Amino acid sequence: AQTVTQSQPEMSVQEAETVTLSCTYDTSESDYYLFWYKQPPSRQMILVIRQEAYKQQNATENRFSVNFQKAAKSFSLKISDSQLGDAAMYFCAYRSASYEKLTFGTGTRLTIIP
Amino acid sequence: DVKVTQSSRYLVKRTGEKVFLECVQDMDHENMFWYRQDPGLGLRLIYFSYDVKMKEKGDIPEGYSVSREKKERFSLILESASTNQTSMYLCASIVSPGTRDTDTQYFGPGTRLTVL
Numbered sequence: 001a002q003t004v005t006q007s008q009p010e011m012s013v014q015e016a017e018t019v020t021l022s023c024t025y026d027t028s029e030s031d032y033y034l035f036w037y038k039q040p041p042s043r044q045m046i047l048v049i050r051q052e053a054y055k056q057q058n059a060t061e062n063r064f065s066v067n068f069q070k071a072a073k074s075f076s077l078k079i080s081d082s083q084l085g086d087a088a089m090y091f092c093a094y095r096s097a098s099y100e101k102l103t104f105g106t107g108t109r110l111t112i113i114p
Numbered sequence: 115d116v117k118v119t120q121s122s123r124y125l126v127k128r129t130g131e132k133v134f135l136e137c138v139q140d141m142d143h144e145n146m147f148w149y150r151q152d153p154g155l156g157l158r159l160i161y162f163s164y165d166v167k168m169k170e171k172g173d174i175p176e177g178y179s180v181s182r183e184k185k186e187r188f189s190l191i192l193e194s195a196s197t198n199q200t201s202m203y204l205c206a207s208i209v210s211p212g213t214r215d216t217d218t219q220y221f222g223p224g225t226r227l228t229v230l
Binding site: 044050 | 145155204208224
């Protein structure tokens, strides 16, 4: 069974600085998707960024980028120029290409220090 | 924009009550999911449905059932609520294959259920 590990329950960063959230996963499959979701306090969970395992190029979405290391089974999220609105719980998730189910990590709570 | 709605944001029930949590999506999605979210445990899949009247157990289906009579609506049922089912419940649906955002799950706002 696939597992997703987020080893940092909490992190904090100064506004305008860069922070990296870690995620590792375990799978025997070669084709899959990885996601980072953001859940702001009392607000809806939204997708931040997604990565297809067959793509070597790391995904980027504005200030958000990933470092996808397939051999190491690592999928970290980098947030550049951190803003107060980035404060949230961040979840890393894995999905097999052949199955709809998402497997989530336990989350990292990110605090932005003004 | 994709819209996934849940019937209640907050719900308080008593032990032994039958509880219905409703989820509706407005984008004709085929696949819908129910998760529970607990601190330190992340999100865990309870059930999912890939078509009307079709369902499949997730990781923690015990104590729950689901119903999907219409494509847009997916209900989670707690047959006899217990205190250990106090949690945040999140519904999600997935864009149909062939679109740009295929494989991306969209979430509802969540229902925080307290069982006393």
